Amino acid sequence: MKNTDFHLNFNLFFDGLGLQRQYTDRSEPMELSSLMGTGRVQRYVPRHDMNIVVSEMTFQREVDISLNTGMPMIELHYCSQGTRQFSADGEEYHFAPGMISLQLIRETKVRFEFEEEQPYQMLGIGIPVSTFHHFLEGADGSRLVDFNKLLGQRNYRVFQERIDPASSMTIMRLIQALQQKGISNLELECSVLELLSSSFQSLLIERKTSNLSNSDIDKIKRAREIILEWMADPPTLIELSRMIGLNDYKLKVGFKEMYGTTVFGYLREKRLEKALLLLQEGNMNVYETSLAVGYSNPSHFAQAFRVKYGVTPGSLARRSSIQLPNSLS
Numbered sequence: 001m002k003n004t005d006f007h008l009n010f011n012l013f014f015d016g017l018g019l020q021r022q023y024t025d026r027s028e029p030m031e032l033s034s035l036m037g038t039g040r041v042q043r044y045v046p047r048h049d050m051n052i053v054v055s056e057m058t059f060q061r062e063v064d065i066s067l068n069t070g071m072p073m074i075e076l077h078y079c080s081q082g083t084r085q086f087s088a089d090g091e092e093y094h095f096a097p098g099m100i101s102l103q104l105i106r107e108t109k110v111r112f113e114f115e116e117e118q119p120y121q122m123l124g125i126g127i128p129v130s131t132f133h134h135f136l137e138g139a140d141g142s143r144l145v146d147f148n149k150l151l152g153q154r155n156y157r158v159f160q161e162r163i164d165p166a167s168s169m170t171i172m173r174l175i176q177a178l179q180q181k182g183i184s185n186l187e188l189e190c191s192v193l194e195l196l197s198s199s200f201q202s203l204l205i206e207r208k209t210s211n212l213s214n215s216d217i218d219k220i221k222r223a224r225e226i227i228l229e230w231m232a233d234p235p236t237l238i239e240l241s242r243m244i245g246l247n248d249y250k251l252k253v254g255f256k257e258m259y260g261t262t263v264f265g266y267l268r269e270k271r272l273e274k275a276l277l278l279l280q281e282g283n284m285n286v287y288e289t290s291l292a293v294g295y296s297n298p299s300h301f302a303q304a305f306r307v308k309y310g311v312t313p314g315s316l317a318r319r320s321s322i323q324l325p326n327s328l329s
Contacts, residue, residue: 006073006128009105010051013112014041016065017057025051032057039120044178046185051126052192054178056119063114069107072147075126076199077101078163078171082120085113088156100167101160102203104147108155123171125192135193136200145204159203162225165274170194172277212254219244220254227267231274232294234267271295272308279317286313 007025014021019030025045032039039057046052083096088110095101114120127135129147136145151157163171174191177183212220223244227234234240240263241248255263271293278289287298290313295301305313 006049006071006126007045007051008070009073010043010053010126012067012070013065014043016067016112017041017063036060036063042178044188046188046192049128049131050189050192051124052188053122053124053126054175055122055124057114058119059114059116062116063112065112066109067111068109069105072106072129073126074129074132074147075103075105075124076196077103077125078123078167078195080121080123082115082118082122084115084120087111087113089154091156093158098163099160100163100199100203101158102199104151104157106151106155110156123175125195127196135196136204145200150204161203161221162228164198164202164228165270165277167195167198169273169277169280170198212257216246216250216254217258219246220251220258223251223255223263224259224266227263228270231267231271232292234264234294237263267294268304269308272305275301275305275313276309276316279313282317286317289313289317 011021011024014030018033018036019041020033021030021043022028025048027044027046028042030041030043032041037057037059039055041057042054044052044054077095077100079095079097079099079101081097083094086093086095088105089108132147133143136143138144170191174183174188177187177191223240223246226240226243235243237248237251241251244251246254252263255261255266259266261269275289275293278284278292279286284292286302290296290298290301293301295304302312302314305311309316
């Protein structure tokens with residue numbers, strides 16, 4: 001088998017849905033049969049070792065698809081709408097809206113379950129193991145992360161976390177460009193590589209931090225989720241440490257070790273990323289945006305925004321004509 005036969009896994013899924021596909025490894029749209037429901041699946045193959053699938057579907061009955069994966073692969077899955085059940089290697093998993101799921105898959109039996117009259121909006125990015133290893137190879141030739149070591153004796157493993165604002169913005173821009181059919185393979189690959197890089201860093205590389213236990217890593221990740229959820233009114237460092245059950249010193253040191261910056265330095269960056277997203281959506285003015293991301297002083301917000309993006313929030317709001325799609329937003 002060729003390494004690029006990882007496309008077979010996607011084809012088995014498409015066939016299970018009864019989609020009428022023409023190709024095995026090329027870009028094409030596929031409409032869901034009226035007997036199954038409504039919607040479509042669009043596959044994009046910008047290069048031989050990359051498979052991108054955008055799905056918008058609603059089933060008129062419960063759908064259950066079982067198949068045996070034909071080739072080891074890695075899939076990055078973003079869910080915007082619709083919780084679905086998934087089982088692999090005898091274990092059950094849930095894929096919920098607002099979550100990133102990084103899946104490592106060997107040849108194994110998997111099962112997909114979709115509910116009746118539940119709209120689903122999903123983005124999937126698949127690559128073969130050799131490409132995964134290439135992306136995670138150090139400049140000196142060393143391998144930062146190994147597929148087989150991550151899996152061990154298992155045939156399936158998933159890492160999950162909430163979609164961060166920067167990735168959400170990248171996804172929405174990507175979907176918009178795809179819908180307008182105005183994106184080149186180069187632009188498509190760049191967006192996908194940005195998403196892969198972010199998820200690999202957050203879900204795999206940061207977990208390798210040697211000075212922190214797995215429990216500490218999970219607590220620090222929870223601290224990150226809390227400050228993003230409470231961005232407009234975040235807890236103090238002491239309050240945050242109590243909320244996650246970790247002393248403030250270990251939180252400060254561990255957070256810097258995992259994310260390369262302080263807790264509130266990280267929050268400041270994410271506030272500005274969220275502000276950029278809100279301004280591009282066009283539903284808030286500058287003052288409302290500054291309050292939404294936690295700036296009580298619009299002047300301080302404008303200054304920080306201009307330093308980061310080289311433009312004032314006011315000028316961006318006035319000239320931005322971007323209308324982000326509902327898909328995966």
